[in-house]
Amino acid sequence: MRHATSQAPAAFAGDIEAFLGFIALERGLSAHTVAAYRRDLDQAAVFLARVGVAGWAAVSGAQAAEWAHSLTVAHYTPASLARKLSALRMLARFLVRERVRDDDFTALLGTPRRARRIPHTLTVEEVARLIAMPAGGDPRALRDRALLELFYSSGLRVSELAALTLSQIDLERGFLRVFGKGAKERVVPVGGKACEALATYLTAGRPALVRPHTGGVFFLNHRGRGLSRVALWMIVKAHARRAGLAKNVKPHALRHSFATHLLAGGADLRAIQEMLGHASISTTQIYTAVEPQRLVEQHAKFHPRNRK
Secondary structure (H helix, E strand, O other), X not given: OOOOOOOXXXXXXXXXXXXXXXXXXXXXXXXXXXXXXXXXXXXXXXHHHHOXXXXXXXXXXXXXXXXXXXXXXXXXXXXXXXXXHHHHHHHHHHHHHOOOXXXXXXXXXXXXXXXXXXXXXXXXXXXXXXXXXXXXXXXXXXXXXHHHHHHHHHOOOHHHHHHOEHHHEEOXXXXXXXXXXXXXXXXXXXXXXXXXXXXXXXXXXXXXXXXXXXXXXXXXXXXXXXXXXXXHHHHHHHHHHHOOOOOOOOHHHHHHHHHHHHHHOOOOHHHHHHHHOOOOHHHHXXXXXXXHHHHHHHHHHHOHHHOO
């Protein structure tokens, strides 16, 4: 059935819906990813219909390349362009699998080169200042301190932190089970400081936030419901501002700092990959660029021959 917000012409919409159902149910992709792919494929369908294509079965490689070129002319970032072309490629393979087509019309499409961005991280001292901000025994302060400690201790994604439940955490043994991208489960260690903060929140903070409708979500708002990703973002930003951190601190900075500080301390890259839940080691290798960059900055700042 065609989604109410779909912008795809009718000749394209049915195959898009079938594909989105496949990646959601059989591939286990998140609702956020499915929604992004819907927007990308709707955009492609509108363009193709405009140039006279009757449906996905009739798309040629040249017409697919024409759409890709239009995105480049529209100055989409390499990251956005790569995602849009990835959505189209996945759809093309799905159509071949479902025998809607005999060939993959995206086979000759090129892949845009993406800039290798260095993750934004905090120093150890900055993390300590941030975590120290929620002070006192107020339930929200206890929650925020536990939240920040866990964020930095385990390197969770924002979505994983928001979805965390009581049953996923084992404080006695110091680990938690996370269901990450594609519903893949992984075990993540929880450090001593984080365990202490979580235990305090569980005994003296969370009970005051619980309401009759509250389920097993771990981190609660004042209405007894789970914190949203936006609420988590606002909490981190508010405490970073109070800590006087000049950097544009986003929640993911704590995940990046977790990985960078582990690597700087000598942790194995494969172990960091497993804790972060990266499917490929190449994704984790970006953190190997952070430490040399920090050393160059420190040398430039403190070496006597660099001082003016």
